[in-house]
Amino acid sequence: MAKHTPMMEQYLSIKEQYQDAFLFFRLGDFYELFFEDAVKAAQELEITLTGRGGGAEERIPMCGVPYHSVDTYIAQLIDKGYKVAICEQMEDPKQAKGVVKREVTRLITPGTVMEGNFLTDKENNYLVAVYAVDGAAALAACDISTGEFYLTEVDSETALLDEILRYNPSEVIDCSQINRFSLKDMLAPHPIVLTFVSAPEADGGVDYDEQLARHFNEVAGAGHCSGNMLRATLGLLAYLKETQKRTMDHLHRIELYEPAAYMVLDQFTRRNLELVETIRDMSRKGSLLWMLDQTSTAMGGRLLRRWVDRPLLSKAAIEKRQQAVEVLYHEWLAREEIRRALKEVYDLERLAGRIAYGSASARDLIQLKSSLLAIPALKQQLEDIATTSNSLQEITAQLDACPDIVEIIDQGITDDPPLALKEGGLIKDGYDEYLDRLRTASRDGKQWIASLEKQEREATGIRSLKVGYNKVFGYYIEVTRANLAALPEGRYERKQTLANAERFITPELKEKEALILEADEKRTELEYQLFVEIRDKIAGQVKRLQDLALQVAAVDVIQSLAALAQERSYTKPAIVEDGRVEIADGRHPVVETVVAEQSFVPNDTHLLADGQQMMLITGPNMAGKSTYMRQVALIMIMAQLGSFVPAQKAVITPVDRIFTRIGAADDLVGGQSTFMVEMKEIEVTLRNANARSLVIIDELGRGTSTSEGMSIAQAVIEYLHDDVGCKTLVSTHYHELSHLEDTLDNLKNYHMAVEESGDSVVFLRKLIAGPADKSYGIYCAQIAGIPDRVIQRANHLLEEFVGSSEGGAHRLAANETAAFQSEPQQLDLFGTIEEPASTTEPAYSNERNGQSSVESQIVKKLKDADLMAMTPLDAINFVFELKKQLAK
Template sequence: MSGYTPMIQQYFEIKEEAKDAFLFFRLGDFYEMFFDDAILASRELEITLTGRGGGGTEKIPMCGVPYHSAENYINRLVEKGYKVAICEQVEDPASAKGIVKREIVRVVTPGTVMETKALPSNENNFIVAVVQAEESLALAACDLSTGELYVTHMSQQWNVLIDEVQLYEPAEIIGDAGILDTLKERLNITVPMTPYEVLEQSVAMQLVQKQLKEDEITLLSAPRLSVIQLMITYLEETQKRSLAHVQNIREYETDQYMVLDHYTRRNLELIETVRDRSKKGSLLWLLDATQTAMGARMLRRFIDKPLIDQANIETRLDVVEGLYKNLILREDLRSELAPIYDLERLVGRVAYGSANGRDLNALRLSLRKIPILQQLCQSSQIPALIKIVDGMDTCQDIADHIEQVLVEDAPISIREGGLINAGWDDYLDQLREASVNGKKWLAELEAREREATGIKSLKIGFNRIFGYYLEISKSNLAVLPEGRYERKQTLANAERFVTPELKEKEKLILEAEDKMVDIEYEQFVQLRNNIAGHLKRLQQAATIIAELDVYQSLATVSAARRYVRPQISDHYDLTIGDGRHPVVEAMLEQTSFITNDTNLEEASSSILLITGPNMAGKSTYMRQVALICIMAQIGCFVPAQHATVPLIDRIFTRIGAADDLIGGQSTFMVEMKDIQLMTEKATKKSLVIIDELGRGTSTDEGMAIAQAVIEYIHHHVGCKALVSTHFHELSHLEQTLPTLVNSRMAVEERDGQITFLRKLVEGAADSSYGIYCAELAGLPRSIIGRAYELLTVVEQELPRAVQAKQVKLEQLDLFFDEQVAVTAERVEIIPSKVAAIADNKTEQKLVTELKKIDLMNMTPMQAMQWIHDMKNKLK
């Protein structure tokens, strides 16, 4: 250290405070980075790496970015998961003795971004904190840009915690190293994790007390208080400024909402599609007709957490129905909502001290829309809508104050003047008059000197180094009277001069302008601080506006798509008439969607066992049932002719065949873990959807597992379930499970052509049409032809063996040891074999018995057992 210059030594001292971050070290008009920071930043930001002397034996690696464009570079680093510590000069260089004092004024992390340009307007940017306390797991999620703060806790149920963490899709997670290691093992998302612990409980408690109201703190349970302390301490330590907008804790229990784990949300494509992770093609895309960023974010929270309280669902449906039936009101609301800016983030910037003049004018314009929205709702004659705006604070005094103080077209910068209205501050007006008069005097001086000297090109100019000056081209210097002016600066083609009178006037003008800028800045900060005293009022108004926007969005989409109001029931049965998949229907341009009924009834049909070929619509149908339930419980109308939807506490889905490559788990293992979770967590109020159960292992084992799972759901859980399968033999379960019903996707075969009708009908399918599906998928004709040839061989092989009398009775054991019958057709061959070798009376009796049995409703295992018994009788 002693070998380095004082400035580099200062850099090392400050860098110790931010070892895990890039240090943006302010030097004049640049933020500089040194040593390893510079090497890495030059690569990540694609900027030039240079070097400088610093007192050491070798040049120090260095790179830098201009301070006025630093935000873009900071955002690029943060998007890559890095942290950036911003180190500013905190004293005037002109008055500093020795090295200018510098301090870290803020640490920007992925979860603490405040700059609007760096954040998607329609999505939250959550930082999540997690702790283990008193045999509980506690979670807090905060969006610093909007001030939202959610907190919950649960017993030591890691799967519940994982679901909650993934629900927020956090930009950053903080917690002690141990808990973060566990999360890394279990999470299905990649997210920056910051080890962080509260070391001084007393200090943490003081910070919480400064941030939150005492009555809120006393109501917090110990685990929730612990995680709130962690969150607030981390935010205070990294942001080093006011967090006054983070003051409203929203406590909740995880069982207040329908549980949708990560896989279910992905499989049902609630927020984004599975294939390319785009919004288009998701349920959110379909339902999002919001007009504001706040409304879009709230709609996403609605979808993420459907309600399970019937009264609250009905209240939402009442509002949506009122707007559904009133097109004019709906369009008026959309028109008034459209110009409203992102109030939540504007309020956050006000509290944070980063709002500029344009931000405050955006706030003013947005607030002016509140009385209009309130009037529209109050005159709607929709009780549920009137209740939302009843007593709403319109915040017009805040809008009035902004209008009085701030010019209408305020600049972005708040340190260069041009912000404050004339008439607001008397002294400022006087300085402005002095500045205007001074500039008028300069214009008059220029005219006088041109006339006096005869030099028509003489002009008065200004720069920050030399101030005001008279400029005369070199070609005119010969006619300039000697000694008239004092020489100031020589240029290639001109000379610049001053006069005592000009110097005196310059001093007055510049003093006035400097004072004007300082006063305008002070007045603006005072205005911003005054608004910051009304944060709670502004946040409440923003929440109501967002809520109105969500309701009009749901009503607009429901009306356009001809959806109907669902009947919400606290009973068991789920009944849907002519249901449609909302997203698939919306994506179809020329073709109409084929509707299907659903009847899942406790007494007779709690489980639908669906068979049929791939591409016939099984998966679409099952997803559509789940989406209709979710839409109903967020308070939206549903795509059907009619629907009675019971309260669903959780939806389980096992759809798709994606291996967990990161976790090193096969399709089958992932499937079994999903099934295990279902058996552990499903209740009678749950909805289970399993697509092609047991396909990830051998046929016989897969079929055995499928049957066992279905029986478990039927006997022990009793929930509603939709199960699709290619194991047609499982259709026999309809005879032994009273509330299981066979269904199949209808297929029409005519003149060698196969048509998938997409219609769910009763009964079991007798073929999977696999080769036909392969043909539709575009496999080469040679492969398709060969597949049909092989299928013909397989179908004819055993009958030919029987005709040739090659099958012996004692070979039956070997046959069944090596091959388990897969289809009903294969089981039918067995009596043919037995009949071919039967040649005595005992055998004839057995053949008679064989003819009586119901082969179509026997499992392969039952058939094997029957053959075994018959062989013993023959012996």
């Protein structure tokens, strides 16, 4: 079997170490991929697949991309969840003996991206490590582009998934020796890359907190580091060391926190309330975060998202944020000046990260200088207004403008440096004496070259003679073939022949060329060396820069919330601890924003610790039930993250969790119907809700037969009322359930008001006390565009149904409440209630009911029909067929 060439042997040896990654192998000005990598990359990147000889009998599949545009192609692969190993040439090919030495300098994975063009400005890119054992799990989360590092511990699989999804990580590392398949199954429905590693063992004889402090200069937050937490941390750090091939010195600060300090928002609630993205198209626009975000900096946008993800539970912590927002709410002139200063600040967090990481460019340093120069004006504005806010005073005191860093950059880096780092033009004149001499030599030599062209034209009389340069042949004198005869004999030495010209060189030109090229080479090398020294000097101050970035981000979020509150006439909610949630004229913040040209109808909410804890809301589709319930949840979240809220007045008791069951969605991949998805979400709610929670359930019980749907709905309502005792909003089409107000002390009926005038119906979108008596489904079908003939037929059938079932329905509501509560019965459209089967008498006697055989069959079909699973048109056709049978 034919052997591969030495270079291909080198490639295969390196690829063996990175089997799960695309290996980008540097060859000159290209990164090449071979074998299966090439085939797959050509498909994913839509580039040409070629081949080359490599010593084997068959040509080796190959594709490549230019080195100067490689980031674009890497970004595409990372975005699709792949890993990329970057293999660089570690020596100059001109000086190498044999095969050029190559090494993988970095392994890029979805969770370890540093480059700005791979990242979204206002979103973190978290890498999460999990260590799970014995029913508990520790979680370490890190964004290496910003230097953030968080550590916590949870006590259940459900809590672990909630905490992982709170970070929305690009990649999760499983450091556990067990429970791996469980984590794999948990994350299967989510677009997250899962990587398995082994966590380094902790030192048994040393305190866990002491071991943690070895890796971090500072550990923030209360609490004690457990063994599991340390293993998750060590596993994450080991993975970063393996993939990044360098130290992570900018990860100097770790924050330990308790999940119980924040409101828990599970994946269903986050999706149903559209906190950071919409359900329809997964876009940011239309979400709560989109509506809240008036931040001026990228780091402010990321911090705001963290606040939305983690609403506070502590009354004192919430009021501290409120106080800061209130100051800027009233100081609108100072707020505008603050916004103006913030617009001059670049992404300090990621700039500091790249500086510490060693990947920052000269332009990054200029952006850092520009940002730092804006800090004094920002600090002055805050000092003038912060006297009434402890939070703002703390922030202002920590705004370090870093004048020494500004001076370092200003003295060394040119004001408009090039993007490339190894082509010169980075360092200012006067910064280094030797660099200045090299520049003078290069500049003088190039001036001599420029004057040479004029001299030679005069000496030869050839006006078209020119002096040129290229990287291959260096400097040359070019003369067209038509003028060759005019050249003095022996004056020039031929260097290159072209189709229409000849190129020459003189001994003097060759000497000057050597001096110029040597000066240029030394100059660019020295400039790069000086730039790295400046960057490393600033990297030693990266902790100051990250601390400053955190304070600037906080100012940005506070001014954003204040500007929004003033613009939308929001009010500061009173935070209490007596269980009350009272909202006067509350509004849905996102809907109100989207339909700004229309008037939004506000509604009140009254939920008490002792008394009205549950609201049962009935009424038709399109009347505003779902919007109302969502707005209550969003107002709670806004209040607990420290924002003002869209209401005339609000009194809020913080809730520890919000559970939602809203909207219809199936899970085709998981094999679950819409109804099963609903039941899964209800199951999560019933298992985890407590008296401090807020539960919101929209259209409880739909998706199955009427009797089963009402039975499930009533059972869930009773359980939440009697066993959990939490604040609950439930909407339903089953207005028959309104009788529960008579038996459940803390439940009150409400409905969305509707105004009827002749054939027209107007949804007033106003919540009023009492139950609804109609669903207005046919009217909703009419405004949806269903043909008039169908609508007329449906109205006619409805009249017949109402007439035939009127007696039975009233008897059920008035006389059978207790029976319905204990064992729900199937409603009969013809006025009877199904009785239990007997050994002596059929369950349904034709003689006793005076019905014919045909009528009995029709009744049986009605009882067996799953009307809730039918479309409106299917239901109309079904009823039409039954009526045809009755007419026979």
